[in-house]
Amino acid sequence: MMCLLRMNIAVAGLVVIGTSLSPTFAQDAPDDKREVHGILRKIQSSAQKLNYSGTFVYQQASQIRTSRITHVVDGNGELEKLEILDGQPREYLRKNDEVTCYLPESKTLQIEKNVTQEVFPALLTANAQSLPQSYAIKKADVSRVAGIDCQTYLLDPRDNSRYGYRLCVEKNSGLLLRAQTVNTKNEVIEQIAFTQLTIGDIDKQKVKSSFQNTAQWHVENLTVQSNINSGWIVKSLPAGFRKMREMKRLIPASEAVKNSDGSPVKAHQVIQMIFSDGLAAISVFIEPDSDNRTEGSLQQGAMTIMGKRQAEFWLTVVGEVPVTAIRQVMNSIEFKPK
Structure with missing residues (x-):
């Protein structure tokens, strides 16, 4: 959910790293293209139209996080609850395209509108049908x-701009049960899977x-403006990859992130652009520069x-793609006045 992106935007102590791999690019698979397009549509629709409830585990490098998701469809659309089961309690309730994030430790409600479904098992985006252009699927x-x-x-990548994937799909419903991300050595570097x-x-x-007495909680509306054209381009x-959305967001003040003088970072607006190839996503964040950031x-x-x-702005690019793709995006961000 999008309020988790506060952590990504507020990264202050970045270190420079580099990767250099020699990929073996995928060739076209002989599978029936109609079957491939059919299963992609089924994966996409099942996460939106089925009723389901389960626990899943997300493993990223040495970190493992456990969550529980419940998804119900009724006459008013989609209702979804995501509970974070590790660390500080957090809970996300989505009603169609509006998400409320419950943070009981700080007694805060963060509300975001115009949100697309982007939590496992709904990993595919609106342009999922273009995936065969970027991956050989078999x-x-x-x-x-x-x-x-x-x-x-x-899903074997056709170039070095993305990783490969192994998707395990429930045979009858088409619901995604496990997604593994693999590098050029076919090693699993990230995975997410249901355990129940x-x-x-x-x-x-x-x-x-689960939190009923929230009348006195602080409310933060994170969506400032949706579907904007800020003038920033890649x-x-x-x-x-193609542009999916562009919006302005509110980044709330954070006591955990400090300026160089020791003062907490104040609330401010940030522009976000989201790009996707149908599965992998890249986000670009543009916000006023602060003096406690290290490039890298x-x-x-x-x-x-x-x-x-870049001038008086700080640019952050985040994505589950190789560093070469992130660098390509970063080096081509420009502002084009209207």
Whole structure:
């Protein structure tokens, strides 16, 4: 959910790293293209239209996080509850395109509007049908995840701008049960998978918040303006990526992030542009510069974060793509006045 991106935007102590791999690019698979497009549509629609509830584990490098998701569809649309089960309690309730983030430690509600479904198992974006242009997709073995049979599909990248994926899909419903990100050595560098899952009859009461007495909680509205054209552009996107959204967001004040004089970072607005190839995503954040930032990049699992100054602005590029793709985006960000 988008209020998790506060951590990415506020990275202050970046260290420079580099990766250099020799990829073996995928060739076209002989599979029936209609079958490939059909399974992509099924993965996309099942996460939106099915009722399901389950626990999943997300592993990024040495970090492991456990969450529980409950998704219900009724006459008013989609209702979804995401509970973070590790660390500080957090809870996200989504009603169609509006998300409320519950932070009980600070008694804060963060509300965001015009949000697209982007939490596992809904990993594919609106341009998922263009995935065969960027990946060779082929059917692999039948496996089991959380005690449920699933069909594995391999997505091999056609260039060095993205990683490969192994997607395990429930054979009847098409619901995504496990997604693994692999590097050029076919090593799993990130994965997310259900450990327990129920599909079908889900009690609607399960999508209600666990925190009922929130009348006195502080409310932060994070969406400032959606579907904007700020004048910032990325001249050279990696092949297959296209712009999905651009918006202004509010980044709340943070006691945890300090300026060089020791004062907390104040609330401020940030422009965000989101690009996707249908599966992998790259976000560009543009905000006023502050003096406590160090230029460079940081990589953990499949995630790369890069920060750089440009005039009086601080640019951050975040994506689950190789550092070469992040650098290409960063080096081609420009402001074009209207």
